[in-house]
Amino acid sequence: MPWVPQHEDDFPTLGWTVADQMATYLGRPDAGDDDIFDPFILTVEQQEFLNELYRLDPRTGRRLIHRGSLIRPRGWGKSPFVGGIMISEAIFDVVPDGWDADGQPVAKPWSKVRTPYVAIAAVTEEQTKNTWEPLLEMLRQGSAVDEFNLDPMDSFVALERGRIVPITSSPNSIKGFKAVAASLDQTETWVKGNGGVKLAQTLRNNATKLGGVTIETPNAYTLGERSVAEASFEFWADIRSGKYTNLEDVRSIYFDHRPAPPDTRIDDMDSLVHGLRIAYGDSSGHPDGCLLHDPPCEPGWFDVHRGALDFFDTANDPAVMRADFLNQIDAARDAYVSDPEIRACIDTTKVVGPREPVTLGFDGSEGRKDKHIADTTVLIGYSVTQRHFFRIGIWEQPDGPRGEGWRPPKVEIEQAVAKAFRDYNVVGYYADPSAGWAGEVKQWEASHHKRLKAKMSVQEPIRWRQKDVTRTCETFDQLYSAIRQVEVTFDGDPTLIQHFLNARRDPRRAGYVLKKADDNQDYGKIDATYGCMFAFAAGTDALGKGVTANTTRRMPRQLR
Missing domain, CATH: 3.30.420 (Nucleotidyltransferase; domain 5)
Structure with missing residues (x-):
């Protein structure tokens, strides 16, 4: 039977199923007491991203998104979240397999289709640790190891069929490694000089051949450096501008970037705290929770007031602080204007009359x-x-x-x-x-x-x-x-x-x-x-x- 919507504005997705599997089999990294299982539970906005990532075509049941980009500030929780997605691609039910008797999507693991290889990619070994270390912790603290017969070693995770491996831009690390899923961490630093551009292209090409997915997790990039993150942003801007209206496939990218408002003042505490709360969303530690949702979410883990104080430390570079914590795309040193400056001037409501x-x-x-x-x-x-x-x-x-x-x-x-x-x-x-x-x-x-x-x-x-x-x-x-x-x-x-x-x-x-x-x-x-x-x-x-x-x-x- 065809897909049956459950409510207004509903769309078919495997996001809820994947989130349930995460909570059942994965532990939360940095949980504290090793003897008590603390499940990995997603925040509201993480669930929203997951639902979009696993969105299905209501007619064919196929996954629509083949490439994701999640730009969030430091400390938001990108690394464990994407680590959980990579584990899901390796062992959970993520391959669409039709609809059930109620018209809801069902799925099967990649191992029922092909050998699942999953890459945790970065341009240096140190960068791979951002996602790799919480990924191992999530597996070791949960029941996935026993339930799916896994062996989470320090250098790779052995699956019953396939493996999860950290890789870098070294030619030897990617040669012949055709991953059905790959995380691309800190792509604001992936440039031609360090092999990042070639690595990203290789991972995307492999995912395309296999019908898989890649997810970028950059911090705000610096304009003009021609990084992988910047190229992805420009591609997304082209899509939004209507440049590819006749090509449906280019809409298979899901781009999620929420910066602080352009008019955020870093010399004003109230403005700064408000900007940080917008950028950090559900992860912002505030007594009232996140005001982006109604009702507000539970208070998160990032202390926005503590973070705001660092902006007033004259030893810190304001441009770096804007990029790392306000999630605002930074300008090169010789740039004419910055992203916040030009976007603060956008007004789509003005109409120019014939007589003015x-x-x-x-x-x-x-x-x-x-x-x-x-x-x-x-x-x-x-x-x-x-x-x-x-x-x-x-x-x-x-x-x-x-x-x-x-x-x-x-x-x-x-x-x-x-x-x-x-x-x-x-x-x-x-x-x-x-x-x-x-x-x-x-x-x-x-x-x-x-x-x-x-x-x-x-x-x-x-x-x-x-x-x-x-x-x-x-x-x-x-x-x-x-x-x-x-x-x-x-x-x-x-x-x-x-x-x-x-x-x-x-x-x-x-x-x-x-x-x-x-x-x-x-x-x-x-x-x-x-x-x-x-x-x-x-x-x-x-x-x-x-x-x-x-x-x-x-x-x-x-x-x-």
């Missing part, structure tokens, strides 16, 4: 050169009165074979510019004429110069003066100041936001311009930052020309 003054910013690309990925072409709008940036058009080189020989669609882009002038009260438009767009800029100047209040010059009202580095430096600095003080807002377009997070400061005598990260020239695009800067400069000039909220739109004269 708007400026445009354009940065173009000439397309793919040799084997390098082409720069992005962007057209950004900026409401002068609302101080609000919004995407009009972003044109990027497609992935894969479709990107071979790619050139930006100039006709489509020219139509987008013309439509922007029809739809909005455009009072200024600054554009970079380089990269093959000089002719188009000249044409835009000829067509629209009479409407523009803000002009670079009388002769060339749209063309941005590339040699005026001082103006570029000053404008980027003014824009950053506005972002830091939340004096401007963004529509939340994920590509636009990512370009800001990719941008690095490149010092000049007059200040700084923006550049790509030195080790990420192909994929760390920043073109939208220049589009926003041009639009912002035009908006500033428009205000200087007296453009106000009462400016009325001059409609094009109609031919009779």
